[in-house]
Amino acid sequence: MxxxxxxxxxxxxxxxxxxxxxxxxxxxxxxxxxxxxxxxxxxxxxxxxxxxxxxxPFRNLLTHEDLVIAPADGKVVVIEDVHEPEFFGDVRKQISIFMSPINVHITRNPVSGTVKYFKYHPGKYLVAWHPKSSTKNERTTVVVESEAGPLVLFRQIAGAMARRIVWYVNEGDEVSQGEEFGFIKFGSRVDIFVPVDTEMKVQIGEKVKGGQTVIAQLKTQSSGLF
Structure with missing residues (x-):
């Protein structure tokens, strides 16, 4: 380590x-x-x-083009279909991972592909589990066109203790699954938005590890691992 x-x-x-x-x-x-x-x-x-x-800590990263890998350590606190207004403008499946101060706060790319959209939003510092934190708090939004085809959106969201979000990606970048795309200091949350027909591999309350835990499988014509 x-x-x-x-x-x-x-x-x-x-x-x-x-x-x-x-x-x-x-x-x-x-x-x-x-x-x-x-x-x-x-x-x-x-x-x-x-x-x-x-x-x-050192991680043996799990990679596969149609799998969505946990972008951070923490606990799954949300799995639901919601309207995503910033980029998609339609209904997507949201998976949220809450990161407590004792978790590793490195954030990793959940899929490999090309960054199609990036934006930093200054904002408030509501507690990370607050329903409005994903639209009111300091945050970044990243959209990657995955190698499997579907677009995957993920957000770093600052929590009540967090006062700085760091990111290492920009529009047009090619990113690799499991590699670091940023860091959030002192308590936070990461949201992932995938197509509604995506197959979930985790449940609410489950603890996940960034770069290792499979959280979902994207729908593609090719067969996956599961």
Whole structure:
């Protein structure tokens, strides 16, 4: 396991600040030895929590042209047919994955293909499970024409704790299934929109791993793995 590039600068400066605060306490607050020890313990715990948030574990990626792979770690909280207004303007099947602060926050391409549409939306920071978070919160929208044919839309959605979404794709890019397309800092959600006749491979409440868990199978003329 390694530390993701998005966290290295934050971790470095956090470590410097915590070390400086602890040194100052031990130098100028020698009488409160008990408090100093507690503060040191809290500092170590806080840094370790931040460290695990930015972890980037090795993954054996699963790839297949007609499969939709989980774009992030987390729990499936929505599977329903909804009207998607931004790009399709019709009914699509939505799958939403909620990412808690303890999940890996790397976001991955659920399919391989060509990026046909990309847009960043500044917005609010409602809790990620709020029904309006997908249209009101800070977010990105990516649409990929998959190798299997159907267009797949997916969104990074900032949560109540998130204050920055990072993306690595633009319109016209060729993307590969399982590769990183971005990162969301401190709690978030990813929505995926597929054709309504797509076969679901997960259920609400199921925990998934980005780049590894099959969440759906697209309808194509060729036979798939399942």
């Amino acid at each position: 390694k530390i993701h590039k998005e966290g290295r600068r934050i971790l470095f400066f956090t470590l410097l600040i915590l070390l400086a605060l602890n040194l100052l306490l031990y130098q100028f607050n020698e009488q409160a030895e008990g408090f100093n020890r507690v503060f040191s313990a809290v500092s170590v715990i806080a840094f370790l929590l931040l460290l695990q948030f930015f972890r980037s």
